Amino acid sequence: MYEAYWKLKEKPFKNTADPRFLCSFPQHSDALMKLTYTVRENMGAAMMTGVFGCGKTFIARTLISSLSENRYAFAYLNYPPVSGVEFLRAVVRTLKYSELPEKKTELLEDALLESLQALLLDDSREGKEAVIVIDEAHSIEDDRIFEKIRLLLNFQTESRFLLSLILVGQPELAGKVANLRQLEQRIAVKCHLEALTVEETRDYVNRRLEVAGRKDPLFPDEVLDLIHQATGGIPRRINHICDACLMTGFARKKEILDEETFRESGKIFGSTVFTPEKS
Ligand SMILES: Nc1ncnc2c1ncn2[C@@H]1O[C@H](COP(=O)(O)OP(=O)(O)OP(=O)(O)O)[C@@H](O)[C@H]1O
Ligand SMILES: [Mg+2]
The missing domain is CATH 1.10.8 (Helicase, Ruva Protein; domain 3)
Incomplete structure (x- = not known):
């Protein structure tokens, strides 16, 4: 509406994750560097926290767009799952590996975990790894979901994690994770964004x-x-x-x-x- 009047080619202040508008302040470039390191060096899991509106989703999206689709498969979950099964289904579905099993029994958690592991192993043999980003993770209410998240980090070969997991959320996420010692210990990289x-x-x-x-x-x-x-x-x-x-x-x-x-x-x-x- 006002673009021509102000001699602008487009609106400058849209709340979207358009990488052209990324301002690389030290905290943002450090976070991006640490998350990139987590994925490329196969460190397992990372956590990015920060107050609302400070750029977490933007950085996570920038990370994904900077990684090659030939080398990585992405699952970006931008709403908190309400149960362990829903979480696993969302991961399988968004990784687009295959159709979900038809039979009800195969939709149970154990079966989902099993088929996910088999699929990740197949991909790993072909030189591809999964990157799973769970945004808004501070809203996860049920510790059993965090437990499923931890289980995914057990998917490993002798030498490598089969996936990278990135938890993103507001500062209270750090408190929730700190109470879950086993998960906390598996988070290799942490970063925090401020205003x-x-x-x-x-x-x-x-x-x-x-x-x-x-x-x-x-x-x-x-x-x-x-x-x-x-x-x-x-x-x-x-x-x-x-x-x-x-x-x-x-x-x-x-x-x-x-x-x-x-x-x-x-x-x-x-x-x-x-x-x-x-x-
Ligand atoms: N480093 C940055 N450079 C340019 N724009 C930014 C930067 N950080 C944030 N923004 C702008 O702020 C908007 C809000 O950021 P974002 O949605 O990533 O916040 P958030 O931390 O995920 O917030 P919430 O906790 O509410 O999900 C972005 O859409 C973007 O327009
Ligand atoms: Mg966000």
């Missing part, structure tokens, strides 16, 4: 505008600092506010997004965008 600093928030906004085609800065530094204050440096919230400012500035025929526009956006978009989000 952006003031400087990072400035770079974040300017970089996204640049990728979207804007040549000159749009937000003066003092407004970027207000944006940081209002969002706590959470990228998803920064996206909401910047989008609201672009819209308001367009409606008011502004030339830059000054403090007045920022405050005006707050009045127009109100609590949906400008009050702290609850996790």
Whole structure:
């Protein structure tokens, strides 16, 4: 709607995991490096935690798109499974190995585990490994699901894990896993994402505008600092506010997004965008 007015080729602040918009701040590149290491070096399992909206899903998706489909098969579960069977079925289904067994007895946990192991072994002989990402893992309520997750890590040959497992979730995930000693011990790599600093928030906004085609800065530094204050440096919230400012500035025929526009956006978009989000 406002793209042409602001001389943009596309919207700069969409809440999607478009890798062109990735800002590689040290914490994000370190997390990506550690997760890549986990998969490529066959370390077994990793866990990435962080507050809501700080970029976990973005990093996990970036990891997947950076790995070759010839070498890896992916299962990305972006909702918490409600039972062990559902979890295993989702893994088998999303890895697209084969049709699920027709007979009811074969849908039981043990049978699912058995067929999954056989399929992973077949793939391993052909030089392919599975990468299973469980996003929103902090919402898993039933410890028996974590137990199934742990069982998958028993799928090994003499020298290699048959899959890499990446748990992704909000900070309480770390507490849940810490209570499950056997699972905790198997997590070889951990990373944690925090909100952006003031400087990072400035770079974040300017970089996204640049990728979207804007040549000159749009937000003066003092407004970027207000944006940081209002969002706590959470990228998803920064996206909401910047989008609201672009819209308001367009409606008011502004030339830059000054403090007045920022405050005006707050009045127009109100609590949906400008009050702290609850996790
Ligand atoms: N490093 C980054 N570079 C560019 N954009 C980012 C970055 N981190 C986050 N974002 C933006 O913030 C949005 C929200 O991030 P994301 O969905 O990955 O958060 P999350 O940590 O998974 O949150 P939740 O806990 O609510 O699932 C992304 O869609 C993206 O637009
Ligand atoms: Mg997410």
